[in-house]
Amino acid sequence: MTRRLPLATEHAFSHARQSRISEVSRFEAQLHQQRAEKTLRTTCTRGCHHCCYYPMTCSLLEGIELHHHLKGKGLWSAPLQKACVMHVGKTWALPHPVWLLSMIPCPLLQEGECLAYDARPVDCRTIWAKGDPHYCHPHRFSVETPFVDRKQVQAEVARIDDAALQRYRLVYIPLPISKALLLAEALDRGELELEELGAKLYADYQKAHQ
Amino acid sequence: MKPTCVVCNQPVDIDHCQRLPLNNEERSVIQAVEGVAPQELYCCHPCWRVLQDPNAASQLMKGIYQQSAQLAGVPSHEAERQADVYHARLLERTKARNT
Numbered sequence: 001m002t003r004r005l006p007l008a009t010e011h012a013f014s015h016a017r018q019s020r021i022s023e024v025s026r027f028e029a030q031l032h033q034q035r036a037e038k039t040l041r042t043t044c045t046r047g048c049h050h051c052c053y054y055p056m057t058c059s060l061l062e063g064i065e066l067h068h069h070l071k072g073k074g075l076w077s078a079p080l081q082k083a084c085v086m087h088v089g090k091t092w093a094l095p096h097p098v099w100l101l102s103m104i105p106c107p108l109l110q111e112g113e114c115l116a117y118d119a120r121p122v123d124c125r126t127i128w129a130k131g132d133p134h135y136c137h138p139h140r141f142s143v144e145t146p147f148v149d150r151k152q153v154q155a156e157v158a159r160i161d162d163a164a165l166q167r168y169r170l171v172y173i174p175l176p177i178s179k180a181l182l183l184a185e186a187l188d189r190g191e192l193e194l195e196e197l198g199a200k201l202y203a204d205y206q207k208a209h210q
Numbered sequence: 211m212k213p214t215c216v217v218c219n220q221p222v223d224i225d226h227c228q229r230l231p232l233n234n235e236e237r238s239v240i241q242a243v244e245g246v247a248p249q250e251l252y253c254c255h256p257c258w259r260v261l262q263d264p265n266a267a268s269q270l271m272k273g274i275y276q277q278s279a280q281l282a283g284v285p286s287h288e289a290e291r292q293a294d295v296y297h298a299r300l301l302e303r304t305k306a307r308n309t
Binding site for chain 1: 217218220223226254255256257259260263265266267269270272273274276277280286290293
């Protein structure tokens with residue numbers, strides 16, 4: 001059973017979720033149209049998971065939704081939680097170029113597929129390769145690895161989540177997916193309150209550098 | 211000038227980072243390449259945590275090798291082949307040291 005947040009909070013978060021979904025849908029519709037008009041060719045295929053080693057991040061709100069999804073499907077387990085702890089241990093506060101080259105798999109990557117593909121964060125949902133997927137491998141990453149431009153949708157989603165979080169004196173911070181999931185779990189278990197999150201994140205960040 | 215992390219090149223606070231003293235052999239290699247060798251190197255804690263993980267550390271070193279080779283103009287398939295050899299040697303040496 002998932003702990004429910006106060007009604008006003010649930011409402012604000014649900015509103016942000018809807019706005020986020022419509023932004024991503026708009027992005028996907030545009031992509032679909034460009035593909036149909038043959039002005040764009042994307043090369044991602046099922047089974048390819050090079051981008052599951054990339055420094056993918058999500059907002060706290062996305063983490064809460066992802067956690068809710070995993071829990072609802074009975075996929076949030078002790079081994080997954082342990083994998084998240086291990087992942088955070090390596091990626092928290094880690095500069096992204098180092099993260100990319102270290103080939104640290106996303107904790108949701110299991111047997112070459114995403115455990116929560118339908119509920120994956122915007123960062124994962126909007127990454128589309130335009131070139132040879134061979135060059136998407138983190139070690140082969142170069143100018144030969146073009147992606148569909150997604151800056152606009154990312155900025156818009158960040159603005160939406162930031163507005164929802166500001167009510168709780170929180171700001172939008174891109175978190176490793178594992179960190180967002182563990183924070184969502186702590187919120188769900190009542191070990192942490194939303195209002196305490198800013199201070200907790202700051203303390204965790206400081207701790208990572210000491 | 212503030213010292214930087216040997217992995218990510220970000221500035222580090224030497225009181226809050228991993229200090230890596232260099233032995234004579236290491237110093238002479240750096241001296242030969244860069245003309246001057248420091249007494250020690252520094253590594254920030256986030257990067258240090260990656261270096262302590264055998265899988266992530268070896269992949270990172272392989273990745274840096276491959277990317278550097280590519281940047282130096284080595285064709286990507288050749289850079290990958292060399293990086294694979296380097297990675298295999300790295301694992302062999304580590305295994306030999308630990309047995």
